[in-house]
Amino acid sequence: xxxxxxxxxxxxxxxxxxxxxxxxxxxxxxxxxxxxxxxxxxxxxxxxxxxxxxxxxxxxxxxxxxxxxxxxxxxxxxxxxxxxxxxxxxxxxxxxxxxxxxxxxxxxxxxxxxxxxxxxxxxxxxxxxxxxxxxxxxxxxxxxxxxxxxxxxxxxxxxxxxxxxxxxxxxxxxxxxxxxxxxxxxxxxxxxxxxxxxxxxxxxxxxxxxxxxxxxxxxxxxxxxxxxxxxxxxxxxxxxxxxxxxxxxxxxxxxxxxxxxxxxxxxxxxxxxxxxxxxxxxxxxxxxxxxxxxxxxxxxxxxxxxxxxxxxxxxxxxxxxxxxxxxxxxxxxxxxxxxxxxxxxxxxxxxxxxxxxxxxxxxxxxxxxxxxxxxxxxxxxxxxxxxxxxxxxxxxxxxxxxxxxxxxxxxxxxxxxxxxxxxxxxxxxxxxxxxxxxxxxxxxxxxxxxxxxxxxxxxxxxxxxxxxxxxxxxxxxxxxxxxxxxxxxxxxxxxxxxxxxxxxxxxxxxxxxxxxxxxxxxxxxxxxxxxxxxxxxxxxxxxxxxxxxxxxxxxxxxxxxxxxxxxxxxxxxxxxxxxxxxxxxxxxxxxxxxxxxxxxxxxxxxxxxxxxxxxxxxxxxxxxxxxx
Numbered sequence: 001x002x003x004x005x006x007x008x009x010x011x012x013x014x015x016x017x018x019x020x021x022x023x024x025x026x027x028x029x030x031x032x033x034x035x036x037x038x039x040x041x042x043x044x045x046x047x048x049x050x051x052x053x054x055x056x057x058x059x060x061x062x063x064x065x066x067x068x069x070x071x072x073x074x075x076x077x078x079x080x081x082x083x084x085x086x087x088x089x090x091x092x093x094x095x096x097x098x099x100x101x102x103x104x105x106x107x108x109x110x111x112x113x114x115x116x117x118x119x120x121x122x123x124x125x126x127x128x129x130x131x132x133x134x135x136x137x138x139x140x141x142x143x144x145x146x147x148x149x150x151x152x153x154x155x156x157x158x159x160x161x162x163x164x165x166x167x168x169x170x171x172x173x174x175x176x177x178x179x180x181x182x183x184x185x186x187x188x189x190x191x192x193x194x195x196x197x198x199x200x201x202x203x204x205x206x207x208x209x210x211x212x213x214x215x216x217x218x219x220x221x222x223x224x225x226x227x228x229x230x231x232x233x234x235x236x237x238x239x240x241x242x243x244x245x246x247x248x249x250x251x252x253x254x255x256x257x258x259x260x261x262x263x264x265x266x267x268x269x270x271x272x273x274x275x276x277x278x279x280x281x282x283x284x285x286x287x288x289x290x291x292x293x294x295x296x297x298x299x300x301x302x303x304x305x306x307x308x309x310x311x312x313x314x315x316x317x318x319x320x321x322x323x324x325x326x327x328x329x330x331x332x333x334x335x336x337x338x339x340x341x342x343x344x345x346x347x348x349x350x351x352x353x354x355x356x357x358x359x360x361x362x363x364x365x366x367x368x369x370x371x372x373x374x375x376x377x378x379x380x381x382x383x384x385x386x387x388x389x390x391x392x393x394x395x396x397x398x399x400x401x402x403x404x405x406x407x408x409x410x411x412x413x414x415x416x417x418x419x420x421x422x423x424x425x426x427x428x429x430x431x432x433x434x435x436x437x438x439x440x441x442x443x444x445x446x447x448x449x450x451x452x453x454x455x456x457x458x459x460x461x462x463x464x465x466x467x468x469x470x471x472x473x474x475x476x477x478x479x480x481x482x483x484x485x486x487x488x489x490x491x492x493x494x495x496x497x498x499x500x501x502x503x504x505x506x507x508x509x510x511x512x513x514x515x516x517x518x519x520x521x522x523x524x525x526x527x528x529x530x531x532x533x534x535x536x537x538x539x540x541x542x543x544x545x546x547x548x549x550x551x552x553x554x555x556x557x558x559x560x561x562x563x564x565x566x567x568x569x570x571x572x573x574x575x576x577x578x579x580x581x582x583x584x585x586x587x588x589x590x591x592x593x594x595x596x597x598x599x600x601x602x603x604x605x606x607x608x609x610x611x612x613x614x615x616x617x618x619x620x621x622x623x624x625x626x627x628x
Contacts, residue, residue, distance in 0.1 A: 003279050006037045008208035012223035013044040013195055014166050015216065018338045020045075020331050022357035022409065023214040023244055023271075029327035030272050030318065036279070041202050042331055043195055043227070044220070048163070049335050050194045052093055052146065057086045063190045064156045074117070078152045084114040085149065092142050096337035104138035113141060116148030136340060139352075143339040157190050163339075165219025166191070174218075175563025177256045183222055184229055184262070192226060199227055203235055210282060212275060213263065215244040228262030239282050241275060243267035247295075249373060249543065250566035254295055257305050259565070266295040269377040270362070272318040290314070317377075320362050320385045325396035328356070333401060344595040346459055346497040347532035349435060355407035356397045360385060360421065364411040366439055368476045369463075370553065371506065373543035379411060387420035391428055398432070408436035412462075415443035422455035435459035440479050440487040449494035460491060461499035464524070464533070466506050467517035474553065475506060476545075481520060485625040488529035500524070500533040504587060505580030507538075507546065507553045507572070512613045514583050518590060519604040519615040523622040525594040532595050535587045537580065540570045582610065 009028060015021035024040040031038040050056050061082045064075070071079055078085075094100045095107070106112040119141075146163070153161045160166055170179055188196065203211075211231055213224045228240045242263040251259075251266060259266070267274035273292050280286040288296065292313035298306045338352045349355075361384035363377075373379050398404055413436045425432065438444065438460045464484055465477055472479060488498050502521060504514055524530045540546055542562075546553045547570055558571040574580075586608035593599040605612040618624075 001280065001285060003034075003036055003276075003283060003285075005209040005279055005283060006207060007031065007039070007210045007212065007279070008202065008206045009038060009040040009212045009214065010199075010202070010227065011040075011042045011044055011214050012220045012227050013047045013191070014162065014164050014223070015042075015044050015220055016164055016336075017045070017048065018336050018351050018353060019355045019357070019407075020328060020333075020336070021214070021216060022326060023216055024212075025326035025328050025331070025357070026323065027212070027214075027271055027275065028329070029324045030322075031275070032327055033324040034276065039206050039208070039330055040327075041198075043198055043223070045332060045335050046198045047191060047195050048337075049093070049332075050198070051191065052089055052149070054086050054090050056194070057082070057089055057149070060153065060157070060190065061086075064152075067157055075152065075156060078114075078116055078148065081114040081116075088113060088145075089149075092145060093337060096139065096142055096339060097334060098338070101135060104135045107138040107141050108134055113145045114148075115145075117151065118144040118147045136343075139338065140340040140343060143341055146339065147341075160222075161191065162219065165217065166223055170218075170222055174250075174566040177258050177565040180222065180225065180565070181258055184225060188226075195223060195227070196230055199230060200234075203231065203238070208238060210239045210241060210279060212241045212243065212271075215242055215246040218246060218250075221246055225259070225262040232261065232263075239264050241265045241267060241278055243271045243275065245378075248378065249376065249541070250568045251295065253562040253567045254307050254565060255562075256564040257297060257307055260297050260307070264296065265291075268293040268295070270317055272323065273313070273315060277313050277315075287312075317381070320359070320383050321389055325393040326356070326358065328397065328401050333403075342532075342592075342595065344532050346499050347595060349407075349459055349499075353405055354401075354403050355405045356394075356401055356403055357407050357409050358390065358393055358397070360390060360408045360410050360413045360417050360436065365414045366412060366478055368478065369465075370475045370545040371465075371503070371538060371541075373541055374545060375543045375548075384414055384417045387417065387424040390417075390421055391424045391430060394425075394430060394432060395428075398430075404432045406432055406434040408434060410437055412437060412439045415441050415448060418452060419448055422451045422457070425455040430456075432456045433458055435461075438462045440464070440484040442483055442487065444487045444490055446490045446493065449490040449496060453494040453496055457496055459497040459499065461501065463503075464500040464521070464530075465503040466509065466513070467502065467520040468509070468513045471506055471509060471513065471517075474508070481622075482625045485524070485527075485529060485622050488524065489527075489626055492528055492531075497532075498530045500530045502533050502535045502587075502591075503538055504535055504583055505538040505574075507555045507574050508576050509578065509580070510576060511578055511583075512616065514578075514580070514587075515604055515613050515615050516617050518587060518607070519617040520622065521591070522594065522600060522604055523617075523619075526600045527622055527626065529622070533591055535584070535591060537584060540572050541568050542570050543568070583608070585609075 009024040011024055020042055028038050028040045091103050095103045215221050215224045231238050231240055240263045247266050248268045265278050274294055277292045290312045291310035294310045298308050340348050363382035364379045365382050367374055367379055433456050440462050491498050550557050556573040590607040604615050
């Protein structure tokens, strides 16, 4: 079918600073392969580029002057240095984009940048960078400089601002649309105005018939809705489609029609087939009843108050082999900035460098972890790509972007496919640098890890989660501590860095188990098995096995009635009575120090401001696994 609509795919602010979030690139590549006229824009990096410029900062300080005739002391100190910020911002942004490297020396000498409160708590830069890492040290200082400006924005005109998220807390646990509606009805902010100017420019130059808004996270929901509302008010002939990770996890039981003042359709799960079906419907080739996983009002042309889920399309989802290569054309690859928030070399990968993003497989080949969204398509439908198809896509993306760094954004990359991919990369002599997410499977033996490293793998991330044998079995992780220790030893032995996803507060977890899990993590760092990590506080979602079978996990569900807007996080009571929240600061503090090689000799319980149990884990527990 020859579809004639002009399509514009938009990433609303904010997602990532260093590289494009891949959703629009994936869709653009597929839709172009299907013969459609499609363009894409990343409003997030465009707004960041406008805001963090001499003109943008001048406007920011004028806005602050207008809002605050009398400035409180912390704000006054920064505003008194406004000329220094305005005079240096363009040079700093050019440097963070990889241009003007010579400025690194001036940034490092301590006389070029205005230094705010962030500089008071900086890490030991001599330890982190030595005396020769001038460029990295300068990027670290430049990041502190940007964060000082960000703190100013938050404390004055935009309390919801974040470099990779905006008004995130409004999107989280938004069971009703009320607070979001209040934000939509309020006066446009300074950042809103920057965003809407860019949006208007693209609508007037691209002249689309359909705009697709990608909403992967709560942190870009509000801006997406503001964009949609603006389009429907000022360009009413344009149809708006919204999709992505946020609606797919949060809006499956949506009942509040007010959201449709900002969009015409909301698609769920993989967007490839649903968006084609919506386009066919808009062009009159498909009945609404035959859309695929799409929420809409019963009648778009009349005052309707009923939200309906349409899923009558007979066509299956698009197989991964038919996705085609992501298309990064028209995205401003030279505008993304590489920052260094944490000096740890593994942890910084998320913010440092331009990574082309691909998927090795759709879904998770394990798909059994009890805390995970195992009932949703993005986890439950496992479908790997072939090594040949992956390498074809890698070659196509490298040719287009001129970048050879790849982040495979899988839920868990299958070991067998990684082996085949590594062999194919070596056979084709493709010199790429890559990292991905894995499960710590025994299949990652010394030979496999060495093969991956030879093929360009520099890092992996994986779930150690609760770091307790009892709890690992309870969450059905399918790995043991011994297995994790041996696999991470194989990885690091091959020169591959390891990041561990960690969890605390799982139902029935005791204070003793929390301290013991921290001791396991300490020993993993001390033995050089992991280089970085992040503690997540367990959150119960309605798409998990814990929610479906609460009795199996000792959980009492407090309120299971779905909200009229978002419905993902569920409230529960853990009968064990442990106040897991209070462990968070100590866990984060210890991990931050471990990632900088500090405090590994301290007893695990010393990181907490309250009395905790003494660990029962022997000091050589992990070491014994490695020796056997």
